[in-house]
Structures are given as structure tokens and as C-alpha cells.
Amino acid sequence: MRPLASLFKGWFLIRRDLSSSRRLFLTAVSFVLPLALWCLVSYVDWIWHPDIKLQLSSEREGNSTVFTAGDHISPGYYQEMVVATRAENTRLLASTPPPKSSKRANQKLLRQLAPVAISHDWLPYTEAQNDASIYHLWRDIATGTKIPTDPALTPENLDIVKQNWAQLAPLAADFSLASLPETPLLKLIPQGLPANPVYLPAPHEVWRSGWRDFKAVPPEGELSMTQRYQHSLRVILLGFFWACVVGVPIGILCGVFDFFSKLFEPFVDFFRYMPAPTFSTLLVAVLLAGDAPKIALVFIGTVFQMILVVSKTTRLLDPSLLEAAQTLGASPKQMLTRVVIPGILPNLYNDLRILLGWAWTWLVIAELIGVKSGLTEFIETQGRFRNFDRVFPVIILIGVTGFVTDQILSWLHGIIFPWTGRGNPIAQTFFRILFWPFRQISKLSDRAGTPT
Amino acid sequence: MAAALQLPSYLEQSPEVASRFERLRQRPVALEVSGLTKTFETTRGTVTALSEVSFSVHKREFMCVIGPSGCGKSTLARVLAGLEAPTSGDVRVYGQPVSGPGPDRGMVFQSYTLFPWQTVKQNVMFGPLMAGGSRNSAEAEARQWIELVGLTKFENAYPQQLSGGMKQRVAIARALANQPRVLFMDEPFGALDAQTRCQMQSHLLDIWKNVDITIVFITHDLDEAVFLSDRILVLDPHPGRVREMIEVPVPRPRHNDQLFEPSFMAVRKHIDNLIHPPGQEHHKENPVLRLVARDPDVV
Structure with a gap:
């Protein structure tokens, strides 16, 4: 009786962490629960089946x-x-x-x-x-x-x-x-x-249609699902890449120099309130059909937020670290490259992770402008025909892609930044072995570069 | 008991202490501060943090700055290190006026300020690398300093893996690796527990003995100030100005037993009276206390 009772105890403790097995259990439940609900409304006839x-x-x-x-x-x-x-x-x-x-x-x-x-x-x-x-x-x-x-x-x-x-x-x-x-x-x-009345297809139908669509050899001139997927990934990654190339340096400069902060941030703050999709027709007119306006839309949607987020992260760096560096004789340039940048990297990495999640939203809009393309075009077309069993697999695919990318990036965080103390010892050992040759090379080149 | 204890005057110096101070005064001046005033502009008007502070520290002297909170101790340290510009007056290190932070003046902060992304060794290498040294020579140098502070076993650890005392030792090693001429320490042991603080004080004196360095040490701890220093600069609050410069009559080398020697207690009591003038704070009556019935055993 007692062990059974203890099973129900201690699930709701204010600001206390649960045991790892309970956490794992709840993580599983958080996925199983919606899936079970989905199954219920799909397979149990007397639950919400008015149609x-x-x-x-x-x-x-x-x-x-x-x-x-x-x-x-x-x-x-x-x-x-x-x-x-x-x-x-x-x-x-x-x-x-x-x-x-x-x-x-x-x-x-x-x-x-x-x-x-x-x-x-x-x-x-x-x-x-x-x-x-x-x-x-x-x-x-x-x-x-x-x-x-x-x-x-x-x-x-x-x-x-x-x-x-x-x-x-x-x-x-x-x-x-x-x-x-x-x-x-x-x-x-x-x-x-x-x-059920919401055109929610049953799990097995979604699975079957998804499997069929991804295996299908498309007719001449149409893209296969894999090609559509690759196309979508290409658009989002290129848009995000250019946003990083522009947004991260400007963000860091704004965070470090008040000059750049006052020069850029007021306008950026204003511009980000203009919804990126409102520029879609302009982008298509200027950049013509093809991927360019789509990449530009993801870029516009991401870059302004990025500048503000990165500058805020940069400002959050403990200023006493900069003072310490100064008393150790660091020049302004060295403070930037040796203190600011390594100091903000872990938080910057997490910012970019969150921004990449937002970029997926822009992707969906981007693929609808100009010539529709990628996964979104498929969703659009099939949705119009009410082929929701074919729409859901694609939506789920986007969700899974985002989720898995984020989980991998989060896992890598502890490996790339071992000093934040969130590292996974197995993963760290793995990467230490993986990067061993590079370390040896860099040591050798160091030695070669030093006059003795 | 208290009445029975007759303390000598804090000005009384044994012949050897007196002759040591005589010799110290002969040494070149490492740090000279003259007419230093620092004011801040706030929304409520101008606040004077330091007013006409003047003193000088001789080569390889250990000087403490003490004063009640709000007397501008930390501001003084920041101005001396060059992190803040004085409103008027000037600071000279071996005759050279200070115009900004520089590697000739090391600084140890209460908050450690170690670079969390660097290992202990990399932290200590920072200064020599900034000065343009090669990686190998910086590393060799760093090793020596790490050995001096006794952290050889932890040279590859990251700061967040270390205890507070160890972190502060790394910070000291990092500051010393730059071979500064003067080292400013702004309440470096303030965040440590009493036990660790005690160990760190002895450790710091050991380091000072073995390294050619002049130390200006900011603290609010009376025992720490007396235990460590040759001279103690007592600051008055609002605005911060020099109250007294005291020569500590406790002979060197220092050890923990001296805490109960008459000369130690005399100078400690004198500073205590300067900082907390008797009969100022103990007369505050707390109305809540009246709720409790008088207990003859609790007085």
C-alpha cells in the first residue's frame, strides 16, 4: 500500500525539480497525450463524431x-x-x-x-x-x-x-x-x-498519405516531396544565413558602441513593426520570380529582430569583465575580439536558435509569394482540395524538422561551450576525439610560428 | 574585564617597527595621489564621492584603505586603476600620470571577473598575450604564477568549477602575470567565508613577500586591514576625505596569533572608534523589543 501511495506524492512542488524518471515520464506523456486525443476523436465513434x-x-x-x-x-x-x-x-x-x-x-x-x-x-x-x-x-x-x-x-x-x-x-x-x-x-x-467535424484525418490516414506522397514519383515537371523539402530548407537556411551575416555584426556593434546603437536601433525598432509580408509584392517586383524574393522575405522577417536581440545580449555581458580586460592591458579592439565576442557567444547561440524557429513562420509566407513553391505550395494546393490527410504529414514534417534541429542545437550548446557547465560528458569526449587532429595541427602551427 | 585591559597607544611603536617605517619612507614613491576629487552628476544634483584625497605609497608597501560604507573606497580604487577619470587632482605611478587603465596597474575585483570561457591557465595568460607575447612564453609564464597561487592541479579547469577562494587566487595570478607595478585590490575577499578569507590573507602576504609589488587594498574589515597592512588610510564618508593615515605598530612577519597582541588591539580599537564613533548607533530603540518581557539572563 505504501509504495503505491508514494507514487502519487510529490508531483506538485512549487519550484522544485522532479526526479529524472518522472521528468522523462512527463516528457513522454506530453507527446502521447495529444496523440491519444487525436486517436480518440479519430477512432472512437461515440466521441465527437457528428458528421x-x-x-x-x-x-x-x-x-x-x-x-x-x-x-x-x-x-x-x-x-x-x-x-x-x-x-x-x-x-x-x-x-x-x-x-x-x-x-x-x-x-x-x-x-x-x-x-x-x-x-x-x-x-x-x-x-x-x-x-x-x-x-x-x-x-x-x-x-x-x-x-x-x-x-x-x-x-x-x-x-x-x-x-x-x-x-x-x-x-x-x-x-x-x-x-x-x-x-x-x-x-x-x-x-x-x-x-469529427474538423476534417481531422485519422493518424493512420495521415501516415498512409504521407508515406504515399513521399514515395510517389511525381509526374513530369513537378517536384517530388523530397525536392520540395530541400527547396524549403534551402530558402530558410539562405534567408537565415544572410540575416546572420548582416544582423549579428550590426547587433554586436550596437551593443558595444553607443554610437551604432543610437544610429541604427531607433530605425530598426520602427522597421520591425512593419510586417515583412507587406513587402512581398515589392520584393517580387524588384527581385522577380524565383527564390530571391522568398529568401529576401525570410531575411527581412529575421534580420531586424536579430539586430535588437543580439544588441541586447551584447549589453548583458558583465561590464566588469571589460574593465578587468582593460586593467590587463587589452586594447579596444582586443576587448571586442577577446572579451565581448567569446563572452556573448553562448547567449548569442541561443538567440539564433530562437530566431531560426521564427524564420520557419516567415518561410511559409515566403513560399506563397511570387511563384508558390516548396512544401507550402503543396499544403496550399492540397488544402484547397480538402485533402487534409495529405496536408497534415507536411505540417508535421515542418514541426519535426524545427523541433529536431532545435534539440540537436541545444545538445551541441553544451559541447561547443563546455564552460557553461551544461555539457554532456559523453558528447564532450566524443567531440574531443573528433577534433583531436585539428588540435594537434593548431599546436604544431603555434610552435612553428614562435621564434625560439 | 574591559576596564582591566589597558591598551597602549596605537602611536607607540617598538624600535624595530619604528626603524622599519623609517626605511620604508626612504623608498621611492610608487603611487602618489594629490588633491583627488571625484564628483558624480545625478538627477538629484552633484554628489561628491571623494574630496581632496592626497596620500602616497612607497615601493613594496602594503597599504589598506578603510572606511564606512559610502565613503568612496571603491570609487578611489576605480580612479586609481584608471577606470574612472578624476574630476580634479592627479594620480601618479612612479611619477607617470595615470590617464586610463593600463597594464602597469593591476586590479583584483570583489566579483572575481574571471573570463568564464577560459580555463585557469588561459585566464592567467590573458595579460601577457595582450602585451603581444607569444603563446608559448605566455603559457610558461602563466604556469609559474599558477604555481605561486597553488592551483597547478586546476590549470585546465574552468572558473565555474572553482570555489570562491580559488577563483580569487586565479584573479590574483592573472593580475600578477602582467607584472604590474602597483596592485589594487577592491574588497577582494569580501565575498568569501571567514575561514577562507583568513587563509587568503596569509596567502596574499606570502605572495607579496615573494613578488616585487606595491599593494593598495580596499576593505571594510578592521581585522583584515590591521593584519595585512603597513599603513591604513581611514576615509570619512560623505564626502570621502582622508581622516587619518595610521602606521600599524604590529611587527612583521605577521601571523594569526598577533590578533590578540596589545599593539594589534590598540590600533584596531582606534580605527573602530574612527569609523563607528562610540555612542552613535547603539541608542536606537526598537519598539518591537518592548513587546518582550525583560529577562535578567538576556542582557
Whole structure:
């Protein structure tokens, strides 16, 4: 009883650190909890599932609103769709002689099955109107060569597939518009599952779509996901790099010399309140299409904040260190290079880490200006088609990239700046071994440079 | 008990102490301060921190500056080191006027001010490197100074891995590595615990014995001032001006037992009276105390 009770004790102590195992546990929970919530609203039907998400849709006579697989509708309207489609089929079977129909209408009807094939990877998502393949799909499902499982067809729909194929098979083995029957085929009854109302796809759907998109070989002239990713990384890194090249020296100068502080900071302070995206049209006009205006936008978005943050960090350096250096005979230039710069480096490094995080926000806006590009273009396009299962993997990818970069940089902090006392002994040993040759070389060159 | 203890006058010097002071006075003047005034402009008007301070320190002398808080001790140290310009008056080191900080005057601060990104050795090498020395000679030099302050085992440690006393030893070694002619120490042991402070005082005297250096030591600790110095400069507060220059009649070499010798206690008591004039502070009645019933055993 006692050990169990102690398990619940001491979780809430004001300004006290938890034990390392509890910390680790909570870190895991902080990721597991949202994931579990996501799973709940995705997989548990009675939690927040007021909508029906269509897996199979149908077009009805006299109804101009077209719903496709993936759309959300209310349960009431779903029932109405199912009943109406069934009624249409019953009327069709009852009427003699059978009514006339256009071959075009039948072609459209056959395409109803495409979403099922796409979700099984039998058909690439770009081939939803590939009638030849869809025609064979009808055959394969009717003959039982292919058995849909996710989504599985209802027995009712499976029966409709068989009946329709019985009508098609004698006419032609392969698709041709000319050989489609003149009489209407039976319509597939809409199928759907309860869903949450926010177009939040289930984890497995996101995983599947993401996997598919990243493995997909893109059509001629389009970029693969990896290329888009590389493009986005290139834009953000170049923008950030130029921001550092300009922002860090100016920031340090502002922090050290009141002259530069008063000369630059008032304007920078003003300029940073002008949102960077408002310059996008100007940037495109001046720098033309391509990556240049995008890199410039990330640059503008980052550099002004950087100047202010770096100058503040520089001012935070203990002034008594500078006084000590002065009494040790350091010249102003030496104070700058031997005291200010090494002294602020650890804080500067952390500033840049935070600024790099902000730069990702600018990246997303940057990729939308001029010619849309990179990951954002994909998010934009797929979002418009409500393919949120394809949008989420990209958003998650950006999140993971940012998070992992930051974690690595944070880990490196202790190695690059061992004197801050946050070092990881294993990592330090590793880097000491890694840099051993360089140290030897620098020692040798030191020795060579010293006249004895 | 107190009445039974008859202390000699603090001016009374034994023949050997007197002859030593005679010899000290013959030495060249290392530091000469004349008519030093320092004022600060604040929003409330002009504040005079130091007013007409004049004194001189001879070569290899150990002088302490003492005074109540707010008497401008630290300002004096900063002006002497050249970190602040005097409003009027001048400071000369071996006849050379001081116009700014320079390697001929070392400074040890209370807050250690070690460069946290450098190891002990690199910190001590800083001065020689700034002076344009080669890395190898600076390193060799640094080793000697580190050995002098007894930190050879820690030469590759970073400051944040050291205790306060060790940090201050590094700071002393770093200042000495520059081979300054005068060393200013601004309450260097103020942040240390009593035990460490005691050790550091003996250690500092050891160093002083072995190094050609003149020391001006700022402190607010009476025992420290008497124990360390040849002469003590007592400052008055608001504005800081020289109250008295006292020759410490305690013979050298100094050791901890001397703390209870009559000459030591005489000079200590005299300074105490100068800084805390008797009957000034003890008569403050605290109303809260009245809430407690008188206890004959607690007086």
C-alpha cells in the first residue's frame, strides 16, 4: 500500500525539480497525450463524431450538388442520399423497357469506384479518371480477384458491382466509350463513416498519405516531396544565413558602441513593426520570380529582430569583465575580439536558435509569394482540395524538422561551450576525439610560428 | 574585564617597527595621489564621492584603505586603476600620470571577473598575450604564477568549477602575470567565508613577500586591514576625505596569533572608534523589543 501511495506524492512542488524518471515520464506523456486525443476523436465513434465522411459517393438525378469521397455531410443528409440512390436503382430495375442513358453518364458512374482503388493503392491518386484501369477494377472486384478491405464494400454494393459487370463483360473486355451500354448501370449506394467535424484525418490516414506522397514519383515537371523539402530548407537556411551575416555584426556593434546603437536601433525598432509580408509584392517586383524574393522575405522577417536581440545580449555581458580586460592591458579592439565576442557567444547561440524557429513562420509566407513553391505550395494546393490527410504529414514534417534541429542545437550548446557547465560528458569526449587532429595541427602551427 | 585591559597607544611603536617605517619612507614613491576629487552628476544634483584625497605609497608597501560604507573606497580604487577619470587632482605611478587603465596597474575585483570561457591557465595568460607575447612564453609564464597561487592541479579547469577562494587566487595570478607595478585590490575577499578569507590573507602576504609589488587594498574589515597592512588610510564618508593615515605598530612577519597582541588591539580599537564613533548607533530603540518581557539572563 505504501509504495503505491508514494507514487502519487510529490508531483506538485512549487519550484522544485522532479526526479529524472518522472521528468522523462512527463516528457513522454506530453507527446502521447495529444496523440491519444487525436486517436480518440479519430477512432472512437461515440466521441465527437457528428458528421459522416463519405467513402463512396453517388450523383443523383436532378441534384446539382456533387459530393465526392472524403466530403463531410450530416447523418440526416447521408440517410437521404442512401435512400434516394437505392430508390433510383429500384426504379431502374422495375422499368420495362429500360430507360435510355448516355454512355457518358455510365462512364461517370464507373469512376465512382476510383476512391476505393486509390485508398488501396491499386490506382495512383493522380489516375482517378483513368477509365481503362477503372474498368478492369470493376472486373477484378466482380470476379473476386481484388477484395476491397479499407473501405470494404457493403454486400449490397458488392452485388451492384457484380450485376453491373455482368452487363459490361459481354460488351468489351477493355474500356472504350463506344462499347458502354446504352441503358443505365446501377448506381453504387453511398458509403460513409461517422467523423469529427474538423476534417481531422485519422493518424493512420495521415501516415498512409504521407508515406504515399513521399514515395510517389511525381509526374513530369513537378517536384517530388523530397525536392520540395530541400527547396524549403534551402530558402530558410539562405534567408537565415544572410540575416546572420548582416544582423549579428550590426547587433554586436550596437551593443558595444553607443554610437551604432543610437544610429541604427531607433530605425530598426520602427522597421520591425512593419510586417515583412507587406513587402512581398515589392520584393517580387524588384527581385522577380524565383527564390530571391522568398529568401529576401525570410531575411527581412529575421534580420531586424536579430539586430535588437543580439544588441541586447551584447549589453548583458558583465561590464566588469571589460574593465578587468582593460586593467590587463587589452586594447579596444582586443576587448571586442577577446572579451565581448567569446563572452556573448553562448547567449548569442541561443538567440539564433530562437530566431531560426521564427524564420520557419516567415518561410511559409515566403513560399506563397511570387511563384508558390516548396512544401507550402503543396499544403496550399492540397488544402484547397480538402485533402487534409495529405496536408497534415507536411505540417508535421515542418514541426519535426524545427523541433529536431532545435534539440540537436541545444545538445551541441553544451559541447561547443563546455564552460557553461551544461555539457554532456559523453558528447564532450566524443567531440574531443573528433577534433583531436585539428588540435594537434593548431599546436604544431603555434610552435612553428614562435621564434625560439 | 574591559576596564582591566589597558591598551597602549596605537602611536607607540617598538624600535624595530619604528626603524622599519623609517626605511620604508626612504623608498621611492610608487603611487602618489594629490588633491583627488571625484564628483558624480545625478538627477538629484552633484554628489561628491571623494574630496581632496592626497596620500602616497612607497615601493613594496602594503597599504589598506578603510572606511564606512559610502565613503568612496571603491570609487578611489576605480580612479586609481584608471577606470574612472578624476574630476580634479592627479594620480601618479612612479611619477607617470595615470590617464586610463593600463597594464602597469593591476586590479583584483570583489566579483572575481574571471573570463568564464577560459580555463585557469588561459585566464592567467590573458595579460601577457595582450602585451603581444607569444603563446608559448605566455603559457610558461602563466604556469609559474599558477604555481605561486597553488592551483597547478586546476590549470585546465574552468572558473565555474572553482570555489570562491580559488577563483580569487586565479584573479590574483592573472593580475600578477602582467607584472604590474602597483596592485589594487577592491574588497577582494569580501565575498568569501571567514575561514577562507583568513587563509587568503596569509596567502596574499606570502605572495607579496615573494613578488616585487606595491599593494593598495580596499576593505571594510578592521581585522583584515590591521593584519595585512603597513599603513591604513581611514576615509570619512560623505564626502570621502582622508581622516587619518595610521602606521600599524604590529611587527612583521605577521601571523594569526598577533590578533590578540596589545599593539594589534590598540590600533584596531582606534580605527573602530574612527569609523563607528562610540555612542552613535547603539541608542536606537526598537519598539518591537518592548513587546518582550525583560529577562535578567538576556542582557
